[in-house]
Amino acid sequence: LMLPRRPDKIVVVGGGYIGVEFAGFFQGYGAEVHLFMRKDLPLFGFDQDVRSHLCEVLVERGIHVHAGENTVSIEQSRGGKLLYRTDKGTEIVADNVLFATGRRPNSWDLGLEEAGVKLDPDSGKVLVDAYSKTSVDSVFALGDVTDRM
Incomplete structure (x- = not known):
């Protein structure tokens, strides 16, 4: 993973431990992070209480968690930004989109x-x-x- 600069805004797709880790990493470096996942909570397969608590912590840290949403499209927009769309109608313009989907x-x-x-x-x-x-x-x-x- 080599980026020429820290993104101001990034979309991370995937609620597994790699997606959650990268969301935290980018948020820690000051990026606005939008974490999208298909399930209602991150870390499918882990203890339910741990998953719920983790989701609360992500939100408290300022990560925008979008549960139950699937990618529909990504388009290049003006100025090189990416327009990310989901099946629930969410649209985010971001510098980067990172897929950590398995x-x-x-x-x-x-x-x-x-x-x-x-x-x-x-x-x-x-x-x-x-x-x-x-x-x-x-x-x-x-x-x-x-x-x-």
């Missing part, structure tokens, strides 16, 4: 299936048990390749 395991060409490691046929994530063990007793998998926290 990650996908990159496991298809590693030869894991040939070694007996089972992958989810749709997503490519490595299937693991509660202890991160794969279908091969001596092989464990952690991180993004398992698509879980």
